[in-house]
Amino acid sequence: MTPATHQQLFTITVYSEHCVGLLNQVSIIFTRRCLNIEDVSASRTTLEGVHRLTITVWSDRETMEKVVAQIEKRIDVLRAFLYTDDDIIYQEIALYKVDTRKLIDEQYLENIIRHHGARVLDITPDFTVIEKSGQPWETEALLDQLRPYDVRQFVRSGRVCVTKSSVEVLDRYLDEQQIRRHKIENNK
Amino acid sequence: MRERITGAEALIRSLEAEGVDLVFGYPGGAILPVYDRLYDHNDKLQHVLVRHEQGAIHAAQGYARATNRPGVVIVTSGPGAANVITGLSDALMDSTPVVVISGQVGARFLGSDAFQETDVVGITQPITKWALQVRRAEDIPAAVARAFYLARTGRPGPVVLDIAKDAQLGELEWHYEPLRFIRSYNPRPVVSPADLVAAAEMLNSAQRPLILAGHGVMISGAEAELAELAEKAGIPVATTLLGLSVMPSDHPLNKGMLGMHGNIGPNFLTNQADVILAVGIRFDDRVTGDTDFYAKNSRIIHIDIDASEFNRNVKVAKTIHADAQDALRQLIPLVDSSRHDNWTERFDICNSIEADYVKSRELNHGGLLTMGEVIDAVSREVDHDAVLVTDVGQNQMMAARYFSFTRPRSIITSGGLGTMGFGLPAAIGAKMAEPGRTVCYFGGDGGFQMTIQELGTIMQYGTAVKMIVLNNNFLGNVRQWQELFFNSRFSQTPMVNPDFCAIASAYGIKSRRVEHREELADAVAEMIAFDGPFLLDVLVDETDKVFPMIPAGGHLENIMLDKDTHFVYPDNRQNNQQ
Numbered sequence: 001m002t003p004a005t006h007q008q009l010f011t012i013t014v015y016s017e018h019c020v021g022l023l024n025q026v027s028i029i030f031t032r033r034c035l036n037i038e039d040v041s042a043s044r045t046t047l048e049g050v051h052r053l054t055i056t057v058w059s060d061r062e063t064m065e066k067v068v069a070q071i072e073k074r075i076d077v078l079r080a081f082l083y084t085d086d087d088i089i090y091q092e093i094a095l096y097k098v099d100t101r102k103l104i105d106e107q108y109l110e111n112i113i114r115h116h117g118a119r120v121l122d123i124t125p126d127f128t129v130i131e132k133s134g135q136p137w138e139t140e141a142l143l144d145q146l147r148p149y150d151v152r153q154f155v156r157s158g159r160v161c162v163t164k165s166s167v168e169v170l171d172r173y174l175d176e177q178q179i180r181r182h183k184i185e186n187n188k
Numbered sequence: 189m190r191e192r193i194t195g196a197e198a199l200i201r202s203l204e205a206e207g208v209d210l211v212f213g214y215p216g217g218a219i220l221p222v223y224d225r226l227y228d229h230n231d232k233l234q235h236v237l238v239r240h241e242q243g244a245i246h247a248a249q250g251y252a253r254a255t256n257r258p259g260v261v262i263v264t265s266g267p268g269a270a271n272v273i274t275g276l277s278d279a280l281m282d283s284t285p286v287v288v289i290s291g292q293v294g295a296r297f298l299g300s301d302a303f304q305e306t307d308v309v310g311i312t313q314p315i316t317k318w319a320l321q322v323r324r325a326e327d328i329p330a331a332v333a334r335a336f337y338l339a340r341t342g343r344p345g346p347v348v349l350d351i352a353k354d355a356q357l358g359e360l361e362w363h364y365e366p367l368r369f370i371r372s373y374n375p376r377p378v379v380s381p382a383d384l385v386a387a388a389e390m391l392n393s394a395q396r397p398l399i400l401a402g403h404g405v406m407i408s409g410a411e412a413e414l415a416e417l418a419e420k421a422g423i424p425v426a427t428t429l430l431g432l433s434v435m436p437s438d439h440p441l442n443k444g445m446l447g448m449h450g451n452i453g454p455n456f457l458t459n460q461a462d463v464i465l466a467v468g469i470r471f472d473d474r475v476t477g478d479t480d481f482y483a484k485n486s487r488i489i490h491i492d493i494d495a496s497e498f499n500r501n502v503k504v505a506k507t508i509h510a511d512a513q514d515a516l517r518q519l520i521p522l523v524d525s526s527r528h529d530n531w532t533e534r535f536d537i538c539n540s541i542e543a544d545y546v547k548s549r550e551l552n553h554g555g556l557l558t559m560g561e562v563i564d565a566v567s568r569e570v571d572h573d574a575v576l577v578t579d580v581g582q583n584q585m586m587a588a589r590y591f592s593f594t595r596p597r598s599i600i601t602s603g604g605l606g607t608m609g610f611g612l613p614a615a616i617g618a619k620m621a622e623p624g625r626t627v628c629y630f631g632g633d634g635g636f637q638m639t640i641q642e643l644g645t646i647m648q649y650g651t652a653v654k655m656i657v658l659n660n661n662f663l664g665n666v667r668q669w670q671e672l673f674f675n676s677r678f679s680q681t682p683m684v685n686p687d688f689c690a691i692a693s694a695y696g697i698k699s700r701r702v703e704h705r706e707e708l709a710d711a712v713a714e715m716i717a718f719d720g721p722f723l724l725d726v727l728v729d730e731t732d733k734v735f736p737m738i739p740a741g742g743h744l745e746n747i748m749l750d751k752d753t754h755f756v757y758p759d760n761r762q763n764n765q766q
Contacts, residue, residue, distance in 0.1 A: 017372060020321070021309055028314045069496035075318045075338060078372045177371040184369045 009038070010064045011088060011161055014053040014071055015045070015078040015170050022076055026053060029070045035059055039092075039158030047174065050078065056159050079173055083163065090161035094139035095121070096130040096146055097153035103128055106149065116142045127152060190361035195325030196221035198360055199289065199351065200229050202332035205364045208260050210251065210620060212236045212244040216264025218304060219291030221356035223262075236620065236649060239641035241268050243613040245275025246639065249284045250617030253600045254575060256407065258285040258339040259617060265291045266304030269350070270311070274607055276346045277315040281604025282430060283403060285344035287335050292352045295323045308350040317345030325358030329365075337367040342375030343494040344407060377493070379510040379518055387465070387489045387506055388522035394463035396531045397423045398454075400446065400475075403430035403603070404468015404492060404512045411435065411596045413516035414467065420520060422527035424535050426454030428469050429588055433598035437572065443535040446475045449585040449734045452542040452755055453535035455744050460534070464488045468512045471501040472604065473741070481743045491515045537758060545749050546735050550590070556729035557705055559583065559658045563590035565708055566628055566656060569716045574626040574654075575600065575618050579611030579635035581665035583658045585734040587630045609638030615653045616645055626654065626716065633659045633685050640691070646721045647695040654715055655723045660730040661685055668733045672751060692723040699723035 016022050023042065030037055038056040045052050057064070064082050071080040100123060103109055113120065118132035132142050136156070143154055193201070199222055203211070213235060215223040226235055238244040241263045248259025263269055269290040279286045293302040312319045318338045322331045328351065335347045391397055405414050411434050418425050418435075424443045425435055429450075435442040444451030446458070458464070464486045469475070476482040479502055487505035490498055491512055498507040508515050550560035563586055567574075572592035578584040578601040593599065600618050602610040615629035636657050646653060658664075663681040670678050692699035698718060702711045702725070715722040736755065737748045747755040 021313060021319075024310065025313050032314065066496075066500055069498075069500070073494070073496045075370065075373050174371070177374075180374065181369050181371065 006060050007058050008060075008084060009056055009058055010061075011083045011085070011090065011159060012053075012055045012057070012064070012068060012071070012080060013083070013161070014055070014080045016051050016053070016074075017076045017078070018044070018049055018051040019076050022051070023053065025074045025076065026055075026071055029067055030057065033063065033067065035063070035067070039156070041158040041160055043160075047170070050170075054158070054160055079170055081163075081169070083161070087165070088161040088163055090135070090159050091133055092136065092139065092159050093131065093133045093157040094142070095153070095155050096132070096143065096151055098128050098130060098146055099150040099152065100124065100126060100128045102149040112142075112145050116145070118142060190363055192359050193362045194221065194225070194356065195328045195351070195358050195360060196225040196356040198325065198328045198362060199332065199356070200225050200233060201362065202329050202364055203260060204229070204232055205366070206332065206336045207257070208233065210234045210236065211260040211262050212238055212247045212251075212617065213262030214238055214241050214244055214264070214268060216268050216291065216304070218265035218293055218353050219262060219268070219289075219356075221353065222289070222291065222351075235262070236616075236645065238613065239644040240639065241271035242274055242609065243616075243639055243642040243645065245272040245279070245286065245288065246607075246610050246613035247617035247620075247642075247645075248286050249275060249279055249282075249610070250577060250600055250614030251621040252279075252285050252344075252617075253614070254597065254618040254621040256285075256409070256597070258287050258336055258344075261286065261288045263288065263290050264304065265293055265308070266306045268304075269308045270306055273311065273315065274605075276312055276348070278602050278605040278607045278610065279346035280315050280317065282602065283344050283407060284346065285339040286346040287339050288346065288348045290348065290350050291356070292321065292350045294353045295355075298352070308348060312348045315346075316348050319348040319350065321350040321352065322355050323352045325355050326360040328355060328360065329363065330367075333365060333367040334370075337370070338373070342373070375493075376511060376514075377509045379508065379514050381518075383506065383508045384515070384518050384522055387508060388519060390463050390487060390489060390506065391421060391423070391465060392524045392526070395528070396461050397421065397463045397465065397528065398458065398461035398486075399423050399425045400428070400464060400466040400469050401425055401431045401434050402428040402467065402469030405431055405434040406597060407468065408493070408512040408514075410467070410513035410516050413513055413520065415439065415441075417516055417520050417523065420525050421523045422525075422529075422532070423465070424454075424528075424532050426450075426458075428472070428475060428603075429601060430599065430603045431469070432588060433593040433596050436594050437592035438594075441532070444539060445588060448474045448738050448740070449589065449736065451539055452736055452747055453538035455736075455738060456538050456747060456755065456757065457534055458483050458744050459485060461486045465491070466504070467491045467516065468493075470497045473501070476502060477738050477742045477744050538755075541755065541758075542736060545753075550732075553729070553732075557702070557708065557726060558732045559586040559728050560590045560732075562656065562658060562708065562726050562728065563587050563630060565712045566654075566716075567591045569712045570626050570628065574598070574628045575622060577601065577611050577615040577618055577627060577629045579629075579631035580606045580608045581632050581635060581663070582668065582732070582734050583630045583632045583635070583664070585665075586658070589734070591628075608635040611635060612639045612653075612655070613642045613645070615655070616642060616651050619651050619653050620649070627652075628654045628656065630656050630658060632664055633657060633661060633683060633688075634663045636688070637685075643692065643695040643697060647697060650720060652720050655721070656715075657688055657723065657725045658728050659685065659688070659725055660728045660732070662730045664730070664732075665734075667730065671733070672737075673739070688723060688725040697721050697723055699725060701725045701727070703727045
């Protein structure tokens with residue numbers, strides 16, 4: 001399928017309870033619409049029991065708004081938000097496993113690493129692991145430069161992001177729920 | 189000190205704590221501990237043994253739709269659970285509260301392809317409101333509390349509890365507390381006063397307002413508020429299929445049913461309305477036709493409890509996220525008393541053309557009996573006061589068109605999923621829920637045979653369902669489409685049927701076959717008067733078709749009155765002649 005011109009990369013963040021099957025509940029919403037997830041990451045948050053998914057997908061806004069509504073409808077999901085790249089600061093980490101014997105003769109290696117803002121995580125006689133965080137085109141650029149040294153493995157973490165907004169919507173939501181809970185319990 | 193009991197006992201006590209007195213089910217290996225405990229609770233918790241698990245869930249749906257209380261199903265693991273899938277999907281589409289409890293193999297066997305193991309949670313997540321696997325006895329009471337809270341609140345729906353055998357056999361200290369709060373789920377949103385004021389202003393300034401009332405009105409019990417609002421503001425009302433009985437059929441403002449086979453007035457005039465108040469409807473494609481041409485002259489106000497329905501199928505001008513009753517109750521004082529007589533009259537003009545052209549032909553047919561006249565005869569015999577349960581297809585559309593209603597909560601039919609075989613077990617559940625009401629089931633010869641085994645359930649419990657099989661020895665609705673759109677090539681629609689009366693009599697169920705018009709009234713009277721279940725096998729004309737019809741994906745103005753004639757509004761007709 002060739003993407004239509006109105007297609008763009010969206011980032012969806014999903015805040016949920018930390019429970020079995022949550023990822024499946026979310027992913028089947030994409031499956032049903034034949035939407036291919038570009039990358040997905042899952043992690044804990046600083047909030048007790050709250051988990052977070054970050055998903056990127058190429059699509060159009062109308063489809064994405066409906067998808068986010070369906071995600072938010074799932075019982076175990078607290079909130080889901082839709083962003084484009086303008087709304088967020090985002091980053092990903094890449095790891096490169098390179099042949100140490102080939103690297104050792106490279107006089108410009110230090111320059112390459114410094115130039116790309118990367119760092120060496122581990123060196124063994126057999127392989128060296130380099131880490132770089134950045135945007136996909138940046139990690140891609142380093143990959144291109146390292147190719148002559150036999151990149152044996154290359155992996156990206158997938159996107160993580162924070163919003164540019166000055167309002168923390170989830171915190172506000174949780175505060176509201178706390179008030180709702182008190183009301184219900186006082187009505188007992 | 190709290191009493192120590194098994195998980196199976198706790199499950200039964202939890203059901204009783206939720207007010208359950210009737211469950212539908214079928215035993216099997218992985219749910220045996222529960223059935224063993226059930227044996228000691230027979231006095232308080234009645235179990236209805238169906239003949240197939242699909243029958244159990246449709247019966248539970250019928251029960252739930254008749255009472256607005258969750259229907260409960262107990263089945264075993266593997267095939268038992270897999271057999272309720274159709275019903276879960278149906279219940280999700282039609283917002284029906286159902287709690288399914290399925291046995292599961294022991295926790296240590298999970299993932300091993302153990303005998304009768306299937307991934308119930310994985311399979312049911314896309315077609316349930318919520319599904320959970322329970323592996324420990326001590327988790328059972330809280331899981332049941334959560335299941336019932338979720339099934340019946342907000343937009344109701346089906347939930348699944350998949351209970352591993354160890355959890356049934358293990359012990360816990362008995363304690364039960366109903367659930368009232370989940371931080372990620374708010375089932376009763378607070379109505380925004382600003383939204384209501386804005387909606388009222390739109391309605392007050394409208395020249396041609398129209399109310400579309402759906403299943404949500406019935407679920408929230410807002411029938412009285414709907415009528416009050418419509419009467420005060422003088423607004424005509426159209427209902428969806430599932431919303432049929434939210435207003436008495438003969439109410440002067442009830443202008444009929446929307447949809448592919450709905451009434452001409454509400455369908456045709458949707459595109460002339462300037463403000464539409466849609467309450468508890470989801471703008472299903474059978475209602476809208478081609479959405480690019482749907483209600484383009486109208487600003488739509490959409491009241492729904494499910495925010496994900498807003499702007500999902502149709503773009504609307506104003507959304508009100510609320511329970512229908514909450515919203516309507518608060519909207520009534522804000523709307524002006526008004527009348528829109530010229531506008532309302534247009535509905536009657538449309539509907540009188542339908543009466544002359546379509547209904548009178550259906551009801552005064554010379555040849556073989558038609559479906560419409562059979563349904564009309566039954567409706568009159570019960571004084572339009574019965575619960576209508578239908579199967580799916582022509583029988584359903586004809587019943588929706590020719591059965592009349594005087595009381596709310598009187599239509600039970602598979603709307604969204606269109607599940608053939610739904611009707612007979614749903615009628616059993618409805619009759620058990622409402623033993624004091626007459627329950628009339630209409631099915632075709634096709635759908636009737638999809639769950640015909642439930643005649644065994646009717647026999648065992650003496651469930652006094654009035655069953656009318658509209659028998660044309662054809663899969664009639666498909667036949668209609670084949671005749672209209674596939675050059676009358678009747679591919680795999682003729683059916684050779686057994687003698688349904690002989691089958692009924694094998695189950696000890698009284699029956700009668702009707703082939704001629706002269707016998708109809710007497711047979712219908714006998715069926716309704718009989719104290720017990722009764723099967724009426726009526727031979728109807730196979731060429732009978734449901735009209736009016738808006739072909740799938742068509743425009744609401746493009747209404748077929750029969751195969752060759754389209755509806756024209758009288759003004760236009762005059763214009764065309766000039």
